[in-house]
Amino acid sequence: MDSPGRLFWRRFSRNKLALAGGIIVAFLFFVAILAPFVSPYDPNDIDRKHILEPPGIQHPLGTDDLGRDVLSRMIWGSQISLSVGFVAVGISVVMGMIFGSLSGYYGGWMDRIIMRFIDIMLSVPTFFLILAVIAFIGSSIWNIMIIIGITSWMGVARLVRAEFLSLKEREYVLAARAVGASNMRIIFRHIMVNSLAPVLVSAVLGIAGAVLVESSLSFLGIGVQPPTPSWGNILTLGKDNMETAWWLSVFPGLAILITVLGYNLLGEGVRDALDPRLWGAESE
Amino acid sequence: MVPTLFGITLISFLILHLAPGKPTDVLSDFNPKITPEARERLEKMYNLDKPIVVQYGLWLKKIVKLDFGESFSTDRRPVLDKIWDRKQPLPDRRLFITFMLNLITMVIILSIAIPLGISSATHQYSLYDKLTTTFVFLGFAMPSFWLALLLMIFFGIHLDLLPLSGLKSMNYDSLSLFGKILDRINHLILPVFVSAFTGLAGDSRYMRSSMLEVIKQDYITVARAKGLPEKKVIYSHALKNAILPLITLIGLSVPGLIGGSVIMESIFGIPGMGQMFFMSVMTRDYPMVMSLLTIGGVLTLAGNLLADIGYMLADPRIRAK
Numbered sequence: 080m081d082s083p084g085r086l087f088w089r090r091f092s093r094n095k096l097a098l099a100g101g102i103i104v105a106f107l108f109f110v111a112i113l114a115p116f117v118s119p120y121d122p123n124d125i126d127r128k129h130i131l132e133p134p135g136i137q138h139p140l141g142t143d144d145l146g147r148d149v150l151s152r153m154i155w156g157s158q159i160s161l162s163v164g165f166v167a168v169g170i171s172v173v174m175g176m177i178f179g180s181l182s183g184y185y186g187g188w189m190d191r192i193i194m195r196f197i198d199i200m201l202s203v204p205t206f207f208l209i210l211a212v213i214a215f216i217g218s219s220i221w222n223i224m225i226i227i228g229i230t231s232w233m234g235v236a237r238l239v240r241a242e243f244l245s246l247k248e249r250e251y252v253l254a255a256r257a258v259g260a261s262n263m264r265i266i267f268r269h270i271m272v273n274s275l276a277p278v279l280v281s282a283v284l285g286i287a288g289a290v291l292v293e294s295s296l297s298f299l300g301i302g303v304q305p306p307t308p309s310w311g312n313i314l315t316l317g318k319d320n321m322e323t324a325w326w327l328s329v330f331p332g333l334a335i336l337i338t339v340l341g342y343n344l345l346g347e348g349v350r351d352a353l354d355p356r357l358w359g360a361e362s363e
Numbered sequence: 364m365v366p367t368l369f370g371i372t373l374i375s376f377l378i379l380h381l382a383p384g385k386p387t388d389v390l391s392d393f394n395p396k397i398t399p400e401a402r403e404r405l406e407k408m409y410n411l412d413k414p415i416v417v418q419y420g421l422w423l424k425k426i427v428k429l430d431f432g433e434s435f436s437t438d439r440r441p442v443l444d445k446i447w448d449r450k451q452p453l454p455d456r457r458l459f460i461t462f463m464l465n466l467i468t469m470v471i472i473l474s475i476a477i478p479l480g481i482s483s484a485t486h487q488y489s490l491y492d493k494l495t496t497t498f499v500f501l502g503f504a505m506p507s508f509w510l511a512l513l514l515m516i517f518f519g520i521h522l523d524l525l526p527l528s529g530l531k532s533m534n535y536d537s538l539s540l541f542g543k544i545l546d547r548i549n550h551l552i553l554p555v556f557v558s559a560f561t562g563l564a565g566d567s568r569y570m571r572s573s574m575l576e577v578i579k580q581d582y583i584t585v586a587r588a589k590g591l592p593e594k595k596v597i598y599s600h601a602l603k604n605a606i607l608p609l610i611t612l613i614g615l616s617v618p619g620l621i622g623g624s625v626i627m628e629s630i631f632g633i634p635g636m637g638q639m640f641f642m643s644v645m646t647r648d649y650p651m652v653m654s655l656l657t658i659g660g661v662l663t664l665a666g667n668l669l670a671d672i673g674y675m676l677a678d679p680r681i682r683a684k
Contacts (some may be wrong), residue, residue: 199370201615202667204659206622207640208374211652214644215381285650291506295626298508318512318630322520332509339504 090352095347103341111157117212120148122154122155122308131324141326143316147217149326152308153334161337163224163293164286169251170228175235180266180274183243190240195234196232209292210301218301227289235281242274276353282347287339310335364664369661372426376419376651422653431654436646442654445489446636454547458658460530461628461635465620468558469613476563477606480570485597487575495567502564507623511630513556518553526550528632554631562616569612573603607678614670615653618663 091097110117119139126146134141140149182193212226218255246252247270296302297311298318305312310331317328410418425432431442446458446572453459483492519527526532530550531543538546578584586596624637632638636655643651673683 195366195370198367199374202367202371202618202663203374203662204618204621204658204663206619206625207656207659208378210625210641210644211378211656212381215378215647287504294506295508298506299626299629299646314509314512319514321512325516328509328512328516332506332512335505335506335509336501339506340500342502343503 087179089354091348094348094351096344097351100341100344100346104345105335107157107161107338110154111161114154114158116152118148118151120140120151122147122150122151123306124148124151131320133235134326135322140330141324143313143324143327144320149313149330152313153310153331155310156310156331157334157338159220159297159303159307160290160293160335161225162221164289164342166224167231167293168226168282171232171285172235173234173280174229176239176278178232179239179270180243183240184247184262184266184270193236194240197236199235200230203244206292206295207262209296210299213252213301218304218306220303223293223296223302225290227325231285231288235278235285238281239274240275242277243270245304246270246273256350280346280350280353283342283349287342287346290335290339290342364668368664370662371664372657373419375656375660376422377501378655378656379649392425403471404559422513426654426657427539431657432650434643434651436643436651437650442650445639446655446658454666455528457634457636457639460633461621461624461637464551464554464558464627464633464635465669466623468555469620472562472566473557473609473613475559476566477609479563480567481597481602482575484571484574484578485593495571497585499564499568502561503568505561507557507561508626508630510560511553511627514553515630516555525553530633538680547661554627558627562620565616566609570605570609571607574601577601577605580604603677607674609674610670610677614667614673617666618659621659621662 091101122293124147126142127132129138129142129146131144132138132142132146138150143149143152178193178197182190207227209230213222216222243266252269255265260269267314293302294311294314296310297309298314300312300315302311303309313327313331317324317331320327406412410421413421433439433441434445447456454463459511469503479495483495486492514529526549530547530635532538532546532550535543535546578597583601586600587593591600621637624635625641626637627633627640628635628638636658639650640655642648642661643655
């Protein structure tokens with residue numbers, strides 16, 4: 080009899096695409112953490128003699144309009160995209176789990192109010208809302224993370240609610256209640272842990288979404304502000320220098336594409352490995 | 364529906380009070396010659412001297428009567444007039460432009476996504492299925508603004524085939540009717556292609572999994588067993604059920620389309636609602652921002668309602684209820 084963890088790993092590692100996604104995400108982690116060591120130049124080093132230089136031996140991915148090394152800026156930019164992804168999704172997962180569990184566990188008026196709130200949040204065009212809030216309260220990286228988080232928890236809440244609706248009828252919950260466990264204890268110690276699998280999948284996929292939103296905001300000029308490098312704001316320079324410097328457009332976008340692809344593949348892989356309906360395909 | 368509408372207006376209204384300082388500060392900053400009396404008059408106009416609940420109530424009362432107030436920008440025109448300018452011909456009105464752009468994109472997406480999803484479901488695990496799945500993953504991960512940039516560089520600058528921005532050329536007015544239509548289409552190719560490509564992924568994936576689920580069911584086996592040709596089994600028996608979830612998905616995609624139009628319209632310089640929203644946000648034109656948020660929410664609700672009606676028309680089980 081294998082442990083669930085090992086079983087999961089065996090299914091996951093058989094899926095080549097999922098593994099590729101995992102490797103991309105791990106690579107991104109290393110690059111972001113080791114940025115000070117792997118980046119060939121200081122990302123903010125202005126070199127007026129080498130402005131808008133195409134990719135070459137000295138600058139593998141070229142330089143921007145101030146002569147800064149694009150590769151170094153992209154390496155440092157990975158920190159932004161990594162941290163925005165994780166913090167924003169952390170916020171949305173926590174909010175989603177709280178609202179979803181309260182709604183599913185208590186039902187009644189609590190459920191009705193929370194579900195109505197979810198409907199409202201889903202009807203407001205999210206990108207409009209993010210744009211307006213960021214522009215009005217200021218575009219610090221923390222504001223960006225928080226606003227992406229609080230506009231994207233609805234999916235998680237719905238998932239958790241559905242899990243709670245079925246799990247709260249289970250016997251182990253009845254047993255916990257019989258020995259006198261409080262509602263809070265039942266919610267957080269007993270039911271929540273059993274509803275984590277679908278949340279994990281949607282969290283990984285959510286990171287991909289958050290990375291895309293952050294880069295769009297930065298591209299529009301209201302996200303991460305220069306001189307702090309982010310993939311989105313390098314692309315803004317790409318647009319401004321579209322006619323002369325293609326490398327400013329090509330490489331940061333490619334980085335976003337590969338990163339988002341990595342999270343998506345990883346998320347789908349985790350989903351497939353956790354889905355018992357797909358287990359029948361192999362002999363256990 | 365009504366409480367949701369209420370919630371949308373509340374969120375749009377609260378945006379006004381998010382920023383530090385008074386909303387009218389912006390107005391007076393842009394116009395240093397403003398007198399204290401004038402500022403007071405402005406505060407009265409937006410009822411900023413009253414408690415916040417009263418402000419909301421008064422604002423709501425105006426919104427219900429479709430009075431969205433005046434823009435803070437220098438032209439001081441009514442908000443509604445800027446979105447739906449009656450003096451302009453229909454194809455030049457902002458709301459119309461955004462609406463048409465999304466409609467065209469949607470039609471293209473569906474006419475490709477549905478057959479694509481069906482055929483990759485009926486050929487599950489084939490090379491074709493793998494290729495379309497790869498394509499779908501790419502479409503999912505593709506930042507739309509990046510794709511737009513690359514296509515602009517390639518088709519607009521290198522090949523010099525397509526216009527880079529706007530909806531009309533400089534000589535638009537001197538063109539014949541046919542020339543005008545051709546000019547419009549030329550300007551629309553890139554934005555529509557980009558939105559369609561990035562939007563295609565989700566719908567075709569959804570169609571595929573929905574189809575896969577349906578063709579496993581007994582009634583499909585029965586249809587095959589009684590000797591119906593495979594084409595008929597798929598397109599007239601399975602499709603009817605497989606397409607139902609897609610209708611809901613279309614309704615749900617409306618807020619995404621509206622939000623996405625900000626990026627598309629800004630990058631391609633298209634004078635639609637998205638571009639207007641972006642400009643209003645940047646200049647802190649509160650009446651515009653609040654109104655556009657509300658209108659966006661109402662359009663989303665309308666989309667959901669249409670999807671519900673469509674679902675009802677397509678599914679006799681729901682109609683019976």
